Amino acid sequence: MAELADAAHAAAEHGAEGQTVQEYITHHLSYLTYGKFPDGHWGLAHTPEEALEMGFMAIHVDTMGWSLFIGAAFLFFFRYIGLRATSDVPSGIQNFVESIFEFVESQVNAGFNYKNPHVAPLALTVFVWIILMNMMDLVPVDWLPEIAMAVGGLWGLEHMSFKVVPTTDPNITMGMSISVFFLILYYSVKNKGLGGFLRELAFHPFGKWMLPFNLIIEIPTLFAKPVSLGLRLFGNLYAGELLFLLISGLLGVYQLPAHFVWAVFHLLVIPLQAFVFMMLTIVYLNAAHEPAHGDH
Amino acid sequence: MDITLTIIGQSVAFFVFWWFCAKYVWPLFMDIMEERRQKIADGLEAAARAEKDLELAQAKSTDQLKVAKVEAAGIIDLANKRGSQIVDEAKEKAKEEAKRIIAGAQADIEQEVNRAKEALRAQVSAIAIAGAEKILEGSINQAANEDMLNKLASEL
Numbered sequence: 001m002a003e004l005a006d007a008a009h010a011a012a013e014h015g016a017e018g019q020t021v022q023e024y025i026t027h028h029l030s031y032l033t034y035g036k037f038p039d040g041h042w043g044l045a046h047t048p049e050e051a052l053e054m055g056f057m058a059i060h061v062d063t064m065g066w067s068l069f070i071g072a073a074f075l076f077f078f079r080y081i082g083l084r085a086t087s088d089v090p091s092g093i094q095n096f097v098e099s100i101f102e103f104v105e106s107q108v109n110a111g112f113n114y115k116n117p118h119v120a121p122l123a124l125t126v127f128v129w130i131i132l133m134n135m136m137d138l139v140p141v142d143w144l145p146e147i148a149m150a151v152g153g154l155w156g157l158e159h160m161s162f163k164v165v166p167t168t169d170p171n172i173t174m175g176m177s178i179s180v181f182f183l184i185l186y187y188s189v190k191n192k193g194l195g196g197f198l199r200e201l202a203f204h205p206f207g208k209w210m211l212p213f214n215l216i217i218e219i220p221t222l223f224a225k226p227v228s229l230g231l232r233l234f235g236n237l238y239a240g241e242l243l244f245l246l247i248s249g250l251l252g253v254y255q256l257p258a259h260f261v262w263a264v265f266h267l268l269v270i271p272l273q274a275f276v277f278m279m280l281t282i283v284y285l286n287a288a289h290e291p292a293h294g295d296h
Numbered sequence: 297m298d299i300t301l302t303i304i305g306q307s308v309a310f311f312v313f314w315w316f317c318a319k320y321v322w323p324l325f326m327d328i329m330e331e332r333r334q335k336i337a338d339g340l341e342a343a344a345r346a347e348k349d350l351e352l353a354q355a356k357s358t359d360q361l362k363v364a365k366v367e368a369a370g371i372i373d374l375a376n377k378r379g380s381q382i383v384d385e386a387k388e389k390a391k392e393e394a395k396r397i398i399a400g401a402q403a404d405i406e407q408e409v410n411r412a413k414e415a416l417r418a419q420v421s422a423i424a425i426a427g428a429e430k431i432l433e434g435s436i437n438q439a440a441n442e443d444m445l446n447k448l449a450s451e452l
Contacts, residue, residue: 035300051298058300067306071313075321082324087331101325121318129313171299175306 021249028141028245030161031060031169032148044157062148062162063169070132070166075125100128104278111282114289122183122285123278126176130233130274133166137240137270138263141248167237167273170230177230180281184225187288196292229280236273240266421449 019027026048033051034044035058044061045051051058078097085094104127108120148162166172188197201218202211240262247258425445 033300054300055298056300058298058302059305060300060302064302064305064309068309071309075313075316078317078321079324082321082328085324085328087328087335090332098325098329101329118314118318121322122314124322125310125314125317169302171302172306174299175303176310178303179307179310 021246024249025242025245027159027161028145029163029168029242032062032160032162033058034061035059044160046157046159048161060163060169060171062164063166063172066136066164067129067133067166067172070136071125071129074128074132078128100124107279108282111279112286112289114286116187116285116289119282119285123282126281127274127278130167130176130277131271133172134237134270134274136165137168137237137244137266139164140259141241141244165237165241167233168241170234173234173237174226174230176277177226177233180229180284181226184222184284184288187285191289192292200292225280225284229277229284233273233277236269240269417449417452420452421445424448 030048031051032044033054034042035051035054036042037045037050038053045054045058081094081097085098090098101124104124105120108123112119144164145162149158149160152158152160152162163169185197188200192200201222202208202214204214204218206214243262244259244266247255247262251258425441
């Protein structure tokens with residue numbers, strides 16, 4: 001108990017107005033939310049409770065903003081490099097970007113066996129975007145929120161939450177995995193035909209006399225794809241962020257060694273999760289391009 | 297886990313970014329990398345061609361060297377032949393010259409001999425006349441005598 005008290009003390013030092021560790025972490029895990037208040041008007045939520053009351057009709061300004069900013073920055077940067085790239089010996093940054101391209105292209109060539117020129121750009125977008133969003137995790141947890149609070153203080157938002165790692169927001173990860181899910185449905189119907197797609201759900205793996213069992217197996221399998229895709233990314237990054245917050249909240253100013261150790265470990269998680277998301281997207285889309293089972 | 301409009305915003309962003317990447321980013325690098333692949337392929341091909349050219353040139357140069365050697369041998373042969381021919385011709389000429397000189401010398405000698413004979417004949421006839429004069433003791437007819445003596449001289 002003494003340790004906990006110490007921890008609470010450290011946290012009290014950390015927060016300006018004597019937050020507990022729990023309050024500190026909760027505050028860091030809340031979003032800057034713009035939405036529709038129960039009374040009908042739209043505005044920024046001042047407390048997590050207000051944000052909760054808004055329900056679905058709200059937007060997480062912080063994670064959404066960072067997600068858009070990172071995605072746009074990455075694409076414009078790549079385009080900038082691409083426009084001044086030459087086919088001579090590549091140097092420096094062009095070499096770096098090209099190696100990313102070649103990596104993604106080789107993964108797509110290995111995992112995707114059909115002709116579809118849109119899949120490789122999708123894989124690149126997903127991979128780099130997610131890696132960069134994950135990397136926001138490495139920014140010390142208080143820097144950007146403190147700046148945001150200082151700026152927000154100008155409009156009476158000095159307690160505002162500001163979450164900087166978009167992939168720790170299930171809305172962001174599920175938003176992407178559901179998009180992938182729609183692509184799976186679209187390409188399945190496009191390549192197998194609606195009949196072929198439904199036949200695959202109904203008549204496999206046990207043949208048409210076991211149709212209910214087939215449906216019981218296949219439909220959850222289908223829906224498990226986007227859910228697992230989105231939640232895997234969210235879970236990994238959320239857990240990582242939570243540990244950073246715990247380290248920061250419990251150890252206060254003495255967090256540096258522990259923070260460093262966890263950051264080094266997290267360096268593995270950041271590209272790995274982006275890679276897994278990209279690979280699974282490729283594999284799912286490959287399955288969606290396969291000819292319907294009954295057809296061969 | 298509060299699901300909000302953010303999920304839709306992110307989906308829209310996903311498709312927009314995908315579209316942008318596929319239209320404005322991916323082709324740039326694919327074109328450049330394809331171009332470079334082409335350049336490298338061309339370079340390798342050129343190198344292979346150059347190597348083959350070198351081989352051909354070397355073969356050609358050996359051939360030419362062989363031909364040149366044969367030609368040189370022919371020229372040397374010809375020169376040798378010509379040389380001996382010239383020597384032969386010179387010998388021939390020299391012999392002829394020698395013959396001609398010998399013939400000239402012989403003609404001279406003959407002439408000299410004839411002249412000597414003539415002189416001798418004249419002297420002999422003069423001696424003979426003197427002898428006859430002495431024998432006859434007086435000259436009878438100088439003119440008839442002279443005639444007779446000339447006849448005698450030409451008979452000698």
